[in-house]
Each structure stands twice: as C-alpha cells, then as structure tokens.
Amino acid sequence: MNTVTSTEYDSPVGPILLTFVDEALVRLDVAHDGMDLARADIAQRLGVMPDTDPEGAAALRTQLDEYFDGARRHFDVALDWRLVQGFTRTALQATVDIPYGEMASYGEVAILAGAPGAARAVGTACAKSPFSIVVPVHRVVRADGSIGEYGGHPEVKEYLLSLENDVVLREGLRGAG
Numbered sequence: 318m319n320t321v322t323s324t325e326y327d328s329p330v331g332p333i334l335l336t337f338v339d340e341a342l343v344r345l346d347v348a349h350d351g352m353d354l355a356r357a358d359i360a361q362r363l364g365v366m367p368d369t370d371p372e373g374a375a376a377l378r379t380q381l382d383e384y385f386d387g388a389r390r391h392f393d394v395a396l397d398w399r400l401v402q403g404f405t406r407t408a409l410q411a412t413v414d415i416p417y418g419e420m421a422s423y424g425e426v427a428i429l430a431g432a433p434g435a436a437r438a439v440g441t442a443c444a445k446s447p448f449s450i451v452v453p454v455h456r457v458v459r460a461d462g463s464i465g466e467y468g469g470h471p472e473v474k475e476y477l478l479s480l481e482n483d484v485v486l487r488e489g490l491r492g493a494g
Contacts, residue, residue, distance in 0.1 A: 323359065323367035324374045325352060329385055330473045333450075334359070335374045336367050341397035342377065344447040349470055362400055377451075384450070387484040390417035392451045400447045404432065408442035415456040418485035420478070422460045436460070444468055450477065 321343075323336040328347070334355040336344040343363070348355035360366040376394070383389035398406055411429035415421045421429070423436035423443075430439065443454040449468075455477040458464050467474035 321363060321365050321367040322370035322373045323356065324370050324372070324378070326374070326378050326381055328381060330476055333381075335377060336363075337374060338363070338397045338399070341395040342374075342448065342451065343397040343400060345449055345451055346447075347449060347470070347473060381450070385480070387480065387487075394451060396448060396451070401445075404430065404435065404438055405442040405445055407431065408435075408439045409446055409448070409452050409454065412443070412452055412454050412457055415453055417453075418481040420456050420458045420462075423457055424460055426457055440465070456481075 319338050321336070321338050323334055326333040326335055330347055332348045332352060334344070334346045334348050334352055335342065336346070336359050344359055346355045346359065356366070377392070380389055380392050380394065384392070401409060408426060408430045411426050412421075414429060415426075423439040424433075426439045427433055427435040432438070439457065443457050444466075446452055446454045449455065455467065455474045464471055464474050464478065
C-alpha cells in the first residue's frame with residue numbers, strides 16, 4: 318500500500334501544496350484558490366486524502382528555496398507520473414530539455430516530443446502539468462514570443478522567466494568582468 322503525504326511550501330509565487338506518493342512527487346500545486354481546494358482536488362484525483370506531513374519533502378523544499386534564490390537550475394526529485402498519460406506525458410518530459418533561462422515555443426516542444434504540428438496539444442499538456450516549476454513548463458511560450466496564460470496566472474510565468482533570465486544575466490556579467 319502506498320503512503321500519500323502532502324506538505325505546504327510558501328513560495329514567492331504563492332502557497333504550494335507538495336504531494337508525494339511514497340517518495341515520489343505526484344503533484345506540485347500552486348494553490349491560487351487556497352490549500353483546502355488544492356487538498357480536495359488531489360484527494361479526488363488519487364482517491365485518498367493525503368496525510369499532512371509538515372516535515373515531509375524537506376529535500377524538495379530545500380531545492381525550491383535554492384531555485385527561488387537563483388542557485389538551482391535543475392530539480393533532483395523522483396516524479397510519480399500516474400496523473401499524466403500519453404502525449405501529455407511525452408510533451409512534459411520534452412520540456413525538461415529546455416535549458417534554464419531559455420524558452421521554446423509550443424511548436425518546438427511538439428517537435429521535441431516527436432509530434433510536429435501538435436503545438437496545441439503541447440499547450441494543453443503544459444496547462445495540465447502536475448509538476449509545474451519542477452518540470453519547467455513556464456519555459457514554453459507562444460510562437461510569437463508572448464508568454465501565454467499559464468493556467469490563468471501569467472504573472473507567475475512572468476515571475477519564473479524573469480527570475481531565470483536575471484540569474485543568467487548576472488552570471489554573464491560576472492563572466493565578462
């Protein structure tokens with residue numbers, strides 16, 4: 318039997334509910350509509366209410382702190398893909414290859430996922446990602462360079478892109494000096 322736990326993380330983009338099945342992250346939910354709704358949603362999706370584990374996810378919480386401080390570019394956490402199937406999973410896995418501080422269009426990700434012409438499906442996959450931030454769907458933008466909606470919260474996507482771009486710029490300036 319699997320152990321399902323969740324813990325809260327306070328981030329610069331809002332409260333986040335981290336949910337694990339055993340030791341693998343099954344969902345990272347920026348809880349724009351509140352923690353109660355985020356908990357109810359994950360309970361409905363998994364068929365069980367996660368046990369609250371305030372000390373759980375210590376390693377991921379540290380990695381998120383490092384990311385928001387500009388010191389981490391990749392996450393090292395096991396992912397439980399049970400909530401993601403088919404092309405959605407393929408598209409999300411392709412986004413992991415987008416380098417920190419860079420962006421790719423929905424069409425480019427469709428090509429990376431082996432389905433040229435599936436840009437709209439990539440958009441849907443990104444919108445449904447249970448692993449936002451950790452799987453960098455914020456790096457996927459429209460063909461014209463505009464950032465898109467990001468689940469109705471484009472300000473979060475803009476924040477994440479600005480954070481990464483600022484870190485890359487600072488590193489470039491240090492390297493040039």
